[in-house]
Structures are given as C-alpha cells and as structure tokens.
Amino acid sequence: MKDLSTYAKITWCPGCGNFAILNSIKPVLSALTEEGFPLENVVLVSGIGCHAKIVDYINVNSFYSIHGRVVPVATGIKLANPDLKVIGFAGDGDAYGEGLDHLIFAAKRNIDITMIVHNNRVYGLTTGQYTPTSPLGFKGRSTPKGSIELPLNPLELMLASGATFIARGYSHGIELLKRIFREAITHKGFSFVDVLQVCVTFFDMYEYYNKKVYELRDTDPENYDEALRKIREWDYNSDASIALGIFYRKEVPTFQDRFLEYEREVRDRDSKIREVLERAI
Amino acid sequence: MDDFSLLIGGKAGDGIDRAGLIIARILNQLGYRLYIYRDYPSIIRGGHTFSIIRASKNKIRTHSDKVDFILALNQDTIDLHRQRLKPNSTIIYDSNIVKLEGPSLGIQSFGLPLEKIVKEENGLPVMRNSCIIGGFSKATGLEWDILERVFKNNISKGIDLNLKIARRGYDEAKEFFKIGPLPNRSLPVVTGNEAIGLGLIKGGLRAYIAYPMTPSSSLLHFLADTAKDFSLRVIHPENEIAVILMALGFSYAGERVAVGTSGGGFCLMTEGLSLAGMAELPIVIVVGQRPGPSTGMPTHTAQSDLHFVLNAGQGEFPRFVVSPGDAEEAYFWSCVALNVSWKYQMPSIILADKSLCEGTYSFDVDSLEELKEENPILWDKKGTYKRYLDTETGVSPLIFPRDKEAVIKVDSYAHDEFGITTEDAEKTRNMQDKRLRKGRYLTKELERYETVKIYGNKGSSLALVSWGSNKGVCIEAAENLGLRVIQPVVLSPFPTREFQKSLNGVPKIVCVENNSTGQLATLISRYGFSVDEKILKYDGRPFSLDELEERIKEVVKRL
Numbered sequence: 081m082k083d084l085s086t087y088a089k090i091t092w093c094p095g096c097g098n099f100a101i102l103n104s105i106k107p108v109l110s111a112l113t114e115e116g117f118p119l120e121n122v123v124l125v126s127g128i129g130c131h132a133k134i135v136d137y138i139n140v141n142s143f144y145s146i147h148g149r150v151v152p153v154a155t156g157i158k159l160a161n162p163d164l165k166v167i168g169f170a171g172d173g174d175a176y177g178e179g180l181d182h183l184i185f186a187a188k189r190n191i192d193i194t195m196i197v198h199n200n201r202v203y204g205l206t207t208g209q210y211t212p213t214s215p216l217g218f219k220g221r222s223t224p225k226g227s228i229e230l231p232l233n234p235l236e237l238m239l240a241s242g243a244t245f246i247a248r249g250y251s252h253g254i255e256l257l258k259r260i261f262r263e264a265i266t267h268k269g270f271s272f273v274d275v276l277q278v279c280v281t282f283f284d285m286y287e288y289y290n291k292k293v294y295e296l297r298d299t300d301p302e303n304y305d306e307a308l309r310k311i312r313e314w315d316y317n318s319d320a321s322i323a324l325g326i327f328y329r330k331e332v333p334t335f336q337d338r339f340l341e342y343e344r345e346v347r348d349r350d351s352k353i354r355e356v357l358e359r360a361i
Numbered sequence: 362m363d364d365f366s367l368l369i370g371g372k373a374g375d376g377i378d379r380a381g382l383i384i385a386r387i388l389n390q391l392g393y394r395l396y397i398y399r400d401y402p403s404i405i406r407g408g409h410t411f412s413i414i415r416a417s418k419n420k421i422r423t424h425s426d427k428v429d430f431i432l433a434l435n436q437d438t439i440d441l442h443r444q445r446l447k448p449n450s451t452i453i454y455d456s457n458i459v460k461l462e463g464p465s466l467g468i469q470s471f472g473l474p475l476e477k478i479v480k481e482e483n484g485l486p487v488m489r490n491s492c493i494i495g496g497f498s499k500a501t502g503l504e505w506d507i508l509e510r511v512f513k514n515n516i517s518k519g520i521d522l523n524l525k526i527a528r529r530g531y532d533e534a535k536e537f538f539k540i541g542p543l544p545n546r547s548l549p550v551v552t553g554n555e556a557i558g559l560g561l562i563k564g565g566l567r568a569y570i571a572y573p574m575t576p577s578s579s580l581l582h583f584l585a586d587t588a589k590d591f592s593l594r595v596i597h598p599e600n601e602i603a604v605i606l607m608a609l610g611f612s613y614a615g616e617r618v619a620v621g622t623s624g625g626g627f628c629l630m631t632e633g634l635s636l637a638g639m640a641e642l643p644i645v646i647v648v649g650q651r652p653g654p655s656t657g658m659p660t661h662t663a664q665s666d667l668h669f670v671l672n673a674g675q676g677e678f679p680r681f682v683v684s685p686g687d688a689e690e691a692y693f694w695s696c697v698a699l700n701v702s703w704k705y706q707m708p709s710i711i712l713a714d715k716s717l718c719e720g721t722y723s724f725d726v727d728s729l730e731e732l733k734e735e736n737p738i739l740w741d742k743k744g745t746y747k748r749y750l751d752t753e754t755g756v757s758p759l760i761f762p763r764d765k766e767a768v769i770k771v772d773s774y775a776h777d778e779f780g781i782t783t784e785d786a787e788k789t790r791n792m793q794d795k796r797l798r799k800g801r802y803l804t805k806e807l808e809r810y811e812t813v814k815i816y817g818n819k820g821s822s823l824a825l826v827s828w829g830s831n832k833g834v835c836i837e838a839a840e841n842l843g844l845r846v847i848q849p850v851v852l853s854p855f856p857t858r859e860f861q862k863s864l865n866g867v868p869k870i871v872c873v874e875n876n877s878t879g880q881l882a883t884l885i886s887r888y889g890f891s892v893d894e895k896i897l898k899y900d901g902r903p904f905s906l907d908e909l910e911e912r913i914k915e916v917v918k919r920l
Contacts, residue, residue, distance in 0.1 A: 118765070140768060143613050144780075151603075152606035153607070157610040159596065160616040161614045350563075357559070358549070360551050361548065
C-alpha cells in the first residue's frame with residue numbers, strides 16, 4: 081500500500097480522536113488509488129483547528145484554508161475542475177459555528193464534495209470552550225457555570241437542508257469509519273459525515289460513547305422518514321442510544337449536473353468581444 | 362450643436378435608465394461622443410429618477426448641470442430641475458400628467474399626450490418612453506430610420522408596439538431645430554461595469570463570482586448574460602465570504618477568476634483577501650464604491666474606500682490596486698489586473714465607484730495599446746514540486762491539480778516551501794521576505810505602463826490631482842481654466858517615481874476627491890508630496906463640470 085505520509089511531525093495529543101480519522105482516510109485513499117482512481121485527482125481541504133492539521137500529514141494535494149470556510153473553498157475547486165475529488169475536513173466549531181451557512185448551502189446545492197466533520201464537541205486548539213454541539217450545561221472556559229444553550233443536531237439540519245448522504249462515525253472503531261468514508265467519497269452529490277471524534281484533553285467522552293453507540297442495521301437509507309426518525313433518536317444532549325453508520329443516501333442531480341456545459345477553451349474571444357461592442361453602437 | 366445635454370426624468374419603474382441609453386445610442390448614430398449620468402433612489406417603484414445624457418463632438422466623461430432639453434414623464438422632473446434650464450432650452454412633457462406653470466420666458470416647450478397615446482395603442486405604461494423619444498427625435502430633426510434602427514437593436518420585447526407608439530410621438534411633434542450629424546464614426550456606448558467585464562474577459566477570465574450589491578450588480582448581470590459566449594462560469598453564492606473563498610478555490614485549481622462587490626461586501630471579503638496574500642493565490646476583486654459608513658446611500662457615489670482597500674486584511678502582503686477613470690481605462694486595467702494577479706500570485710483590486718460603474722461612455726477600444734492574456738510562470742517539472750519555492754523574484758512556479766508529478770499544497774498558516782505549516786523563525790522570515798519581494802518586482806514591471814497620467818496645460822503652475830472617475834470632470838475643467846491634471850491610476854504599489862515626474866514644474870497641488878477627508882491627499886503625503894488645497898464633495902453626487910469650475914476658481918483665489 082502506498083505510504084501517504086509527509087515529513088510533518090504529528091502534533092495531536094496522545095489518544096486524540098483525530099488519529100482515527102487520519103488512519104482511516106489514508107487507507108481509503110490508498111485503496112481507491114490501487115483500484116485505479118488517480119491520486120492526483122484528489123484535493124483535501126481543511127479549516128482551522130486541531131482537525132485541520134490532517135492535510136499537513138497526508139501527501140496529497142491540499143488547501144489548508146481558514147476557520148469556517150472549508151465548504152466554499154471545496155465548492156470552488158470542484159466547480160473549477162469537476163474531475164477532481166474534493167474532500168473537506170472541518171471541526172464542529174468550524175462547520176457548525178463559524179461556517180454553518182456554507183454547510184447548509186452545500187447541502188442545498190447538492191455539490192459533489194465530501195465533508196468530514198471532526199466533531200469533538202469542544203474547541204481544542206483554543207483550549208476548551210463550548211461549541212454548537214456541546215451539551216447543555218457544558219462547563220467550558222467561556223461558560224464556567226455551564227453552557228445555557230441546547231446543542232444542534234447536525235444530521236437533522238443536513239437532512240432538512242438537502243444533503244444526499246448523511247452518516248455518523250466514531251473515532252473508536254476504525255473499520256466502520258473506513259467503510260463510511262469510502263461510501264461518502266464515492267457518493268455522487270453532497271456527502272456529510274459527522275465523526276464523534278473524542279478530545280481526550282478537554283472533553284473525554286470515550287467511556288460514555290462506548291456504552292451508547294451501536295451500528296445501524298437493516299434500515300433503508302433511501303427512506304427519508306426512517307432516516308429522520310433514526311437521526312432524532314439522539315439529540316446530542318439527552319441520554320440515548322447513539323446510532324453509527326449511514327442514515328440517508330439518495331442519488332439526485334448535483335449542482336454540477338445542472339451547471340451549463342462549457343467548453344474548456346474559448347474560441348475567437350477577440351471577435352466575440354467585438355460582437356458585444358458592435359451591439360452597443 | 363457641438364455640445365448639449367438632455368435630462369429625462371420620471372418615477373422609478375418608468376424605464377428612465379433604458380430610455381436614456383436609447384437616446385444616447387440614437388445620438389451616437391450621428392457621431393456624437395456621449396456620457397450618461399444616472400441618478401436614482403434605492404427603491405423599486407416611485408421616487409424620482411433621472412438621467413442626464415450629454416453629447417459632444419469631443420470625448421467626454423462628465424455631465425453638466427445645465428441642460429438644453431428636459432423630457433418630463435412626471436411633474437417632479439419639471440419642479441426639481443427647473444433651475445437647470447437655459448434661456449433657449451426645450452421641454453417636452455406628458456401633457457396628460459405634467460402642468461407647466463410659472464416663468465418660462467424664452468423656453469420652448471411642447472406637450473405630448475403620452476398617456477392617452479399609449480392607452481389608445483393598448484401599450485404598457487412604460488412605453489410612454491418610446492413615445493417621448495419619438496417626439497424628441499422629430500423635434501430635433503432626426504430621421505425616423507435612425508430611431509427605428511436603434512429601437513430594433515435595443516428593445517427585444519414588443520418592438521412593433523414600441524415603434525408604433527414612438528411613431529405617434531414622432532408624428533405629433535414638430536421640428537424645432539436640427540441636430541446635425543458629425544464627421545465621427547459611431548462608437549460603442551457602454552457602462553463602466555461593461556468595460557470592466559470585457560477587460561476581464563480579454564485577460565482570460567474563466568469565472569466570475571459575486572453577491573449582488575450596488576453598484577457592482579450590473580457587472581454580475583452583464584457577465585451572466587454573456588457567460589455562454591465566453592465559456593464563463595458565473596456564480597451567485599450565499600454571501601461575500603463564500604464569494605471570495607469559492608473564488609480562491611477556482612484560483613487554486615488554475616482558473617482565472619474575479620469577484621465584484623462594494624464596500625460592505627468587501628468588509629466580508631477581507632479574511633479571504635488576507636488568505637490570498639498568504640497562500641499566494643491570484644484573485645481580482647472589483648470594488649465599486651458608494652457612500653458609507655455602513656449602508657450609506659446605496660445608489661450614489663463616493664471615493665471613500667481608498668485607504669480601506671489599500672490596508673484591508675490582517676498582516677502585511679503586497680497587492681495591486683488600480684483605479685480606472687473611464688471606460689477605456691476600465692477595460693485596459695481590468696485585463697492588466699488579471700495578468701498581474703497571475704504573474705505575481707497576489708490579489709488585485711479594481712477600485713471603481715458608482716459614477717464609473719453605472720456611468721455610460723462612448724468607448725473606443727482601438728485607442729488602447731495592444732493587450733493580451735499573459736501566462737503565469739509555470740513549473741518546469743524538474744525535481745520535486747515546491748508550491749512556495751523561494752526564488753529571486755519571490756514568484757514560485759505554478760502547477761495545478763491533476764498533475765501526476767506534483768503534490769500541490771497551499772496553506773493559510775506560515776509555511777515552508779512545500780506548503781507545510783511551520784513556526785520556524787527563519788522559514789517564517791524568509792517566506793515573508795519572498796512575498797514582499799514580489800511587490801518590488803511588480804513595481805518594476807509596472808514601468809511598462811502609464812501608471813500616472815497627465816492632461817491639460819502642461820505648462821501650468823497648478824495641478825489638479827484626482828483619481829478614478831473624477832478624471833473626466835477634472836480634464837474638462839482644467840482645459841477650460843488652463844490647468845494641468847495629474848491622475849495616478851495605479852495606487853498600489855504607488856508609482857512614486859512617475860508621480861514625482863508628473864509634478865515637474867508644478868508648485869501647487871489641488872486634490873479633487875469625492876470624499877470628506879482627502880484620502881488621495883493623505884496617501885501622497887506619505888510619499889512626501891504635500892497638497893495645497895483640497896476640493897472635496899461627499900453628498901453622494903459626482904462633481905458636475907459647472908460646479909467643479911466654480912470650486913476651482915474659489916480655490917485659485919486663495920492660493
């Protein structure tokens with residue numbers, strides 16, 4: 081298998097859930113390459129936060145962007161060159177806080193990119209504040225008496241916004257994560273994966289999650305109502321079972337499919353400029 | 362008549378803008394050079410809106426306050442603009458709606474029952490325009506064929522009915538005098554935004570991304586309309602943050618891209634601008650200024666964002682800022698801006714304003730020197746690709762995704778030559794030096810262009826220094842008063858040497874600007890040039906020729 085590492089030193093904390101995502105995405109990319117998908121067609125995009133370092137650790141084309149803006153960068157790259165496979169990585173502060181509007185629009189457009197959200201439900205790199213998915217009462221450094229907001233359920237939001245692939249993974253359980261990533265990357269349309277990625281330093285949920293998670297089986301991912309029911313089973317706040325796997329999947333035309341066909345090369349640009357000017361006389 | 366002006370006014374929704382353009386194109390058939398000033402409120406229906414169409418035998422870029430004709434579709438047009446009339450001006454008005462009262466000695470006027478005619482012909486209310494244009498054409502002795510030809514070229518819906526209604530106006534009016542043809546060839550009549558759009562296309566534009574905002578929206582509309590001809594991808598995303606970040610995605614993928622906005626949208630773009638500076642991604646940003654702060658007056662003009670665009674974005678990085686002053690410069694420098702962005706991998710800002718964006722000009726593309734799309738420096742495929750290779754000029758060779766031999770990594774963090782994040786002190790310093798070096802090489806390259814322009818009386822001891830759309834009004838005022846005009850077109854990197862040369866023999870400088878603090882005056886003072894007087898206007902309206910001449914005369918008295 082091709083080694084996709086770079087010389088960059090990995091600086092995540094020992095036990096960080098980001099390792100699971102790194103160690104899942106690399107074999108998925110390698111496997112796709114071995115099956116004939118050209119690696120040079122892959123572009124990774126990240127935001128800012130612990131998650132974002134992932135692009136420094138993988139020797140593939142990448143755009144290390146800014147906080148909250150993974151989606152528009154990934155969208156631009158895909159629209160500029162539809163042959164590229166664009167995979168975005170974002171944190172929960174990144175995707176659900178700073179850049180939530182973009183995420184909703186990506187789902188609405190069904191742009192053919194993949195978004196993997198490293199959802200540790202806490203700001204790590206800024207040393208422990210509550211995020212849009214932290215539970216009510218979360219004691220962070222900006223909410224020392226406990227957060228007074230309910231978290232949002234990103235899967236429900238994505239379903240309502242038109243995402244055509246919705247899944248949840250967990251940083252404990254690499255085999256499932258690999259299967260989900262592979263399916264997400266090969267899905268045609270906007271694919272969204274929320275990964276419960278544990279931050280061992282600021283919000284260690286391993287013990288809790290280990291007791292609550294189960295893998296979705298025998299559900300029909302093409303059934304919207306069933307997907308919604310399963311997505312609502314856990315609201316990121318209450319004590320409930322947490323399903324992992326693919327909740328929803330549907331093939332519909334993508335933004336790119338509806339975009340007008342354009343020639344790569346413009347012929348007679350100068351004479352066409354002249355024509356426009358002639359019409360203005 | 363060598364030089365005359367016409368004002369057409371009505372309510373928003375009366376189609377004044379379109380009517381003004383059609384009148385201009387009719388006069389264009391006779392060889393006149395044209396300029397249209399549009400004045401309209403930020404509402405969709407109602408209010409008062411007018412256009413002043415000025416026609417001259419010479420090239421013009423400004424309007425005058427006094428007019429020779431008023432075409433009134435409503436009472437406001439008479440009541441609000443009465444003071445613009447000259448002793449021998451002519452008023453044509455809708456006699457079903459407008460009442461002419463009060464002193465109008467020596468002023469010729471005639472009413473046409475526009476409302477009645479349109480009703481009789483089962484036309485739409487907006488077709489009163491066509492009727493009054495018919496009346497105007499007859500009154501000024503224009504041949505019907507000219508009107509018919511221009512209507513056919515400019516009206517796509519209901520052309521037959523429009524012509525029928527125009528003919529009624531033509532037949533009911535009588536000839537007052539003749540506007541004769543001039544020995545000039547007719548030129549395209551375009552807005553500043555259209556010239557910017559065509560210049561970008563000339564420079565190889567592949568995508569345009571924008572969120573609507575006056576006065577840049579009409580650039581979005583123009584490019585969306587012409588997208589098919591030029592294989593352009595035109596996208597209108599959720600907000601200006603998405604606009605610039607999507608554009609940087611295009612840029613990373615190797616596609617020439619531009620975005621357009623005004624001050625408020627540019628505020629949202631500044632994080633993306635700074636990213637472009639750090640990641641060294643080519644991008645062209647068109648900023649059409651309007652009065653601020655905040656929402657200000659959306660449909661009016663200002664030049665109050667010069668320091669904003671020069672300094673926007675965290676950190677220090679070179680940028681190219683150019684402020685064209687008319688349609689030819691808008692076309693020329695938009696093409697150059699794309700080339701500069703791609704050669705130097707840095708953001709370019711085309712700083713326009715409402716007067717330029719929505720002003721309409723006779724446009725002579727053949728008066729410009731040859732332009733072409735210039736290629737960026739590309740990787741020679743030797744060794745391992747380094748996206749941020751440190752070179753003598755600071756410019757690292759480019760290659761784009763889907764290249765088998767290259768891994769292309771761009772980064773918003775401080776990074777090494779491969780584009781991997783670093784906090785190493787030496788690498789950080791070297792990369793900052795590399796980015797700044799590009800600015801110095803750009804300064805050198807810009808010597809091939811006329812970055813500072815000089816007009817008027819070159820022997821004058823007093824120079825008007827202006828930028829952007831004020832160029833036109835300054836040139837004409839200076840010609841009438843025997844002064845010199847200096848127009849720095851490039852504002853970053855500031856062409857210090859060229860500017861110094863342009864001042865040769867001029868002891869006195871007067872800055873003319875559409876802002877309240879004298880932003881260009883402040884800028885040039887940083888380079889050691891002191892300004893003696895400032896003529897400032899900040900009520901949202903551009904200087905008219907008459908007004909500027911008066912203001913200059915006052916200032917000259919004091920100097």
